[in-house]
Amino acid sequence: MRVLNLYAGIGGNRKLWEDVEVTAVEINEKIAAIYQDFFPDDKVVVGDAHAYLLEHFGEFDFIWSSPPCPTHSQLGKMRAQNNDTRTGSHKSKPRYPKPESIASSDNCPSSSTNCG
Numbered sequence: 001m002r003v004l005n006l007y008a009g010i011g012g013n014r015k016l017w018e019d020v021e022v023t024a025v026e027i028n029e030k031i032a033a034i035y036q037d038f039f040p041d042d043k044v045v046v047g048d049a050h051a052y053l054l055e056h057f058g059e060f061d062f063i064w065s066s067p068p069c070p071t072h073s074q075l076g077k078m079r080a081q082n083n084d085t086r087t088g089s090h091k092s093k094p095r096y097p098k099p100e101s102i103a104s105s106d107n108c109p110s111s112s113t114n115c116g
């Protein structure tokens with residue numbers, strides 16, 4: 001099975017995939033190098049995931065995408081207080097508490113907002 005792994009990071013989601021032929025796309029050269037070290041048999045493309053998807057989507061059986069999601073992080077909540085429209089979900093008052101599925105941007109290794 002040919003899999004396209006977009007926003008590949010260092011390949012956390014890739015770890016349990018078996019019997020697959022993977023092309024990974026990661027924009028950060030240093031992160032891409034770490035991914036390549038972990039998965040030497042994968043093809044790693046350093047570039048923009050969305051641009052790659054538009055050109056190559058037809059070449060794959062399965063496409064995985066884990067884009068950065070800063071609007072859903074602690075930083076996103078702060079932006080919501082500043083009326084950032086991308087953070088609408090934080091303005092709602094859910095009946096039940098929602099677990100946050102991602103680490104806050106504060107926990108990103110590179111302290112960038114690119115960490116989902």
Ligand SMILES: C[S@@+](CC[C@H](N)C(=O)[O-])C[C@H]1O[C@@H](n2cnc3c(N)ncnc32)[C@H](O)[C@@H]1O
Pocket residue numbers: 006007008009010011012013014025026027028031047048049050066067068069114115116
């Ligand atoms: C949520 S992390 C990916 C985590 C990864 N799936 C894992 O399990 O380890 C998002 C990654 O997308 C990368 N990234 C951000 N913008 C990108 C873009 N336009 N094209 C490709 N990668 C991008 C970031 O450098 C970061 O490594």
